[in-house]
Amino acid sequence: MAESLISIRAVTKTFKLGDQEVRALRGVDMEIPKGAYVSIMGPSGSGKSTLFNMIGGLDLPTSGDVVVEGCRLRDLDSDQLAWFRCHKIGFIFQSFNLVQTMTAQENVAIARTFAGCSYAESMHDAAEVLKRVGLDHRLKHLPSQVSGGQQQRIAIARALVNKPLIILADEPTGNLDLKTGQDIIDLLNEMKQAYGVTIVTATHDMKMVSASDLLARIRDGAIDELLGKDQMNVTIGTIDGESVA
Amino acid sequence: MTDDQAQVRIPRQPPLSWRIVLRVSLAGMQRRMMRSVVTVTCVVLALAFLAYMLVLADITQALVELNDSKLNILLSERGVDIFAATQMDAMTLLLIGLALLTCTVGVANSMLMSVTERVREIGTLKCLGAQDRFIIQSYLVESTLQGLFGAAVGVLLGCAVAVAASSATYPGYVLSSFPTAVVLRSLLASMAVGLFIAVAASIWPAAAAARRRPVDALRVEE
Known part of the structure; x- marks a missing residue:
């Protein structure tokens, strides 16, 4: 296999819930x-x-290791982890998680600020990325003033603004209708090409699966099945008579 | 080991400048105006009371020191002990203490609610690379500004009421023998108390907010 960016090695995790493990x-x-x-x-x-x-x-992890770009995350202290999250990872959440009191532009800019940019620089870069996700006309809007799909676009812009290595998207289409969800998947794919990021998504959405190079099915805390693109046999229905695959 | 070499590549996240913290806090306060108003009102009321009591005592003391026989009669009629006016009685001290305590609890409560409202926001900011330090700083900036503003308004209010009330009670005496230096000292002391309360009351909520791990913070349903 080509050089791997993320190595997950024998990772286990045990939570304590009361006396139960x-x-x-x-x-x-x-x-x-x-x-x-x-x-x-x-x-x-x-x-x-x-x-x-x-x-x-x-x-x-309770045991095992996660290694990103040859670096064991276990060895990092909290300030290094903050730097790692800030520069290397872009998070996208199912429920968008935008700061409700900040405008679209500020929501993106704050991520840039954490990377050490000045306010003016951050606002400038935020406007650039928002333009790329098609929201240049929504810069001054609050999250509550735009649609769910647009909120997710803001979140994608925020995830991309520091040019991360990896986008981690936890059910990014989970709160969106089919059409909007498809738009978001297309956008993620487009951004993957444009920024060369590695995208890891958790999803129930077969449309997202069909867009991916690698599919891991996980069940009961272990990987059940690992499929490459050529091994996937995904059939997808249509929306409004149009194929969405 | 390649792992050891690679480790050097991950620097520590540097702290943000206070200017940026200030900007973020100010924007947040502006848009969460109601919450700020509640906190500020708490401080204003308690500090107005404190300043009123202190300034009134200063003025009374100045009047006693005039040792004017007509004024002394007037003072005695108001129940002022002209031989020991400098000392506040236990009841007054208790009242002031209670007012300040209520204020502290009010500010702490308001800050805790603000933290609870923003648990997810804090978790998200941590995912974006915010450090605990940033969360604490932004809460401290917020409470310092609210404390300063609330204390200034409260102190001026209390002072104005004290001057007006004593002028009405002892017409003609107060302004001519106004103990400016002593009153200023009382006002500054009140300001300091107000600021201290606002900051002290928000340290624990801020620390509680910063300590939450992003994983737990993000799991909270809104």
């Missing part, structure tokens, strides 16, 4: 090559989000 991950191994579009599928509670948090440096 819940094993969210029971030994996951996975190599994600640079520039790939990876979909992780699985029922809720299968450990998808836990795996995501590990890759994003939000949580540490």
Whole structure:
């Protein structure tokens, strides 16, 4: 396999819920090559989000290692992890998670500010990226004043503004209707080409799966099936009589 | 080991400048005006009371020191002990203490609600690379500004009421023998108390907010 960007090595995660131990991950191994579009599928509670948090440096595995660009996340202290999240990872969430009191432009700019840019620079870069996701006419709008699809576009712009290595998208189309969801998938693909980022998504959405290079099915905290693009046999229905595949 | 070499590539996230923290906090306060108004009102009321009591005591003391026989009768009629007017009685101190305590609890409560409202926001900011330090700084900036503003308004209000009330009670005496230096000292002391309360009351909520791990913060349903 080509040089991998993310190596997940025998990762386990155990949570304590009261006196009960819940094993969210029971030994996951996975190599994600640079520039790939990876979909992780699985029922809720299968450990998808836990795996995501590990890759994003939000949580540490109980045992095993996550290695990104040859760097073991376990070895980083909290300030290094903050830097890692800021420069290397772009997060996209199911519920957008925009700061409600900030305009679209400010929501994107704050990520740039955390990367050490001045206010003026940040606002300038934010406007550029928002333009690329087709929102140049919504810069001064608050999240509550735009549609769900547009909010997710703002979130995508925010994830991209620091030119990260990896986009981690946790069910990015989960709160959107089919058509808008498809637009978001197309946009992610377009941005993957434009910025050369590696995209890792968790999804139930077959449309997203068909766009990906690698599909991991996860069940009960372990990888059930790992399929390359040529091994996937995805059939997709149509929306409004148009094929969406 | 390649791992060790690679580690050098990840620097520490540098802290943000206070100017940026100030800008972010100001924007947040502006758009969450109601919450700020509640906090500021708390400080204004308590500080107006404190300043009123202190300034009134200063003025009374100045009047006693005039040792004017007509004024002394007037003072005695108002129940002022002209031989020991400098000392505040226990009841007054208790009242002031209670007012300040209520103010502290009010500010802390308001700050805690603000933290609870923003748990997800804080989690998101941490995902974007914010450090705990930034969260604490932004809360401290917010409470300092609210404390300064609330204390200034409250202190001026209390002082104005004290001057007006004593002028009405002892017509002709107050302005001619106004103890400017002493009153200024009382006002500054009140300001300091107000600022201290606003900042002290928000340290714990701010620390609680910053300590939350982003994973937990993001899981919170709104």
